[in-house]
């Protein structure tokens with residue numbers, strides 16, 4: 324399991340550990356890990372050109388000590404100090420003693436404009452040009468502007484440096500996190516550094532795993548500095564072994580009812596394909612049987628003859644252990660209401676989200692799993708789509724609390740949150756190839772099948788997202804794939820997960 328902890332928790336663990344260690348020991352551990360990662364990225368340290376972007380906090384201190392280590396190995400290291408008089412004294416001393424040099428990077432941004440580029444009007448064209456040339460010629464830029472002590476988007480001077488780093492051909496390594504992102508939420512308000520690699524200390528921070536900040540981080544390397552962290556994280560990402568342990572496997576005693584029967588109320592005369600795709604996902608999810616109810620029975624049977632079909636309405640079909648309602652359902656509000664009245668776990672997706680009565684969802688005693696994409700979540704919350712996309716963690720928690728349900732918010736970093744708070748799951752296998760029509764229908768069937776097999780809503784949602792992402796990668800394999808290809812690749816995803 325990959326876990327991420329909030330800044331508050333990291334600070335508490337840091338205080339506890341610092342009290343037991345000699346002064347500065349923790350920063351040395353961080354700097355050693357950072358320097359090693361930089362050396363790996365550079366390949367050849369001797370003769371390389373390294374520029375450190377240094378703010379006035381400990382994040383800058385880490386960069387300075389790591390820079391000193393690289394300078395001792397023969398790199399040409401220059402620190403650009405945003406506030407020379409407040410730079411970390413020990414780190415600066417170490418860098419200078421190792422042969423590094425220093426430039427002032429304060430007041431580079433033009434006064435009174437929003438243009439965060441180095442331009443005339445700051446502390447002088449001369450200094451601005453020196454800094455721009457340094458960064459432009461560098462092999463590696465180390466972003467030590469700000470770490471977990473940051474508030475909001477970068478200030479203009481810092482944003483000017485971030486823009487130069489983005490324009491440079493240098494590889495960019497962020498110290499702890501890319502400066503400018505919100506560590507706890509993954510939100511990005513204004514300018515932020517775009518890194519190729521982020522070297523983070525002690526634990527992942529939520530922002531490194533959640534969009535939009537995640538894309539600023541590049542790949543992420545975790546350096547263990549010995550922090551003792553509490554049992555429950557803020558955020559967790561399942562890995563292969565976690566998913567393998569959760570997959571429902573048939574035993575000697577299994578029959579179709581013990582493995583779980585999933586009911587699917589989906590599709591319409593206009594959208595029969597949604598029903599077919601939901602069934603296609605469900606048949607690969609581990610349930611013993613799939614019962615389809617709705618007007619697309621002919622299409623479903625033609626594609627999947629093993630499906631049990633009925634046109635009698637959800638309340639009158641035989642026994643099921645879970646329901647999926649909503650994909651392609653059009654305006655069939657009565658099916659949604661009937662399914663919500665069932666005392667088994669229910670997954671609500673697509674049109675079902677719009678048609679579901681909030682009080683009816685809140686009144687349910689069995690688990691409910693809602694699976695909106697950002698647009699659907701925005702409609703339910705009464706905000707814009709951009710507002711949901713910019714604040715995914717808050718949005719998923721808010722929706723879960725409002726409906727008293729588990730919510731799976733789809734996206735490149737799908738999030739799954741329970742209503743009662745607690746740890747939120749983030750899916751690490753997402754791929755842009757999955758942004759294709761019908762892919763959500765496949766996911767709903769897959770997750771519904773896992774619910775029918777007895778997984779909790781949080782586990783069913785996060786395991787389904789994991790398998791679905793993996794199946795999307797296998798199906799696409801570098802070229803576009805349709806939703807039915809994704810469904811067909813789900814068995815490969817199972818096998819891959821079980822193989823470890």
Ligand SMILES: NC(=O)C1=CN([C@@H]2O[C@H](COP(=O)(O)OP(=O)(O)OC[C@H]3O[C@@H](n4cnc5c(N)ncnc54)[C@H](OP(=O)(O)O)[C@@H]3O)[C@@H](O)[C@H]2O)[C@@H](O)CC1
Pocket residue numbers: 333334336337349350353378379380381382383385468469470471472473474475476477478481498499500503524525548550
């Ligand atoms: N935790 C651990 O276990 C360990 C932590 N370690 C390291 O310490 C780091 C935390 O250090 P920290 O607490 O000194 O804060 P930090 O991130 O340097 O930021 C403060 C500076 O940022 C500035 N600033 C703020 N917002 C800004 C903005 N929008 N735009 C621009 N500037 C902004 C702020 O300015 P001020 O408000 O003071 O003017 C101040 O100068 C942590 O991330 C990790 O790298 C490791 O060494 C060892 C183990």
Ligand SMILES: [K+]
Pocket residue numbers: 382466467468469470497498499500501502
């Ligand atoms: K940073």
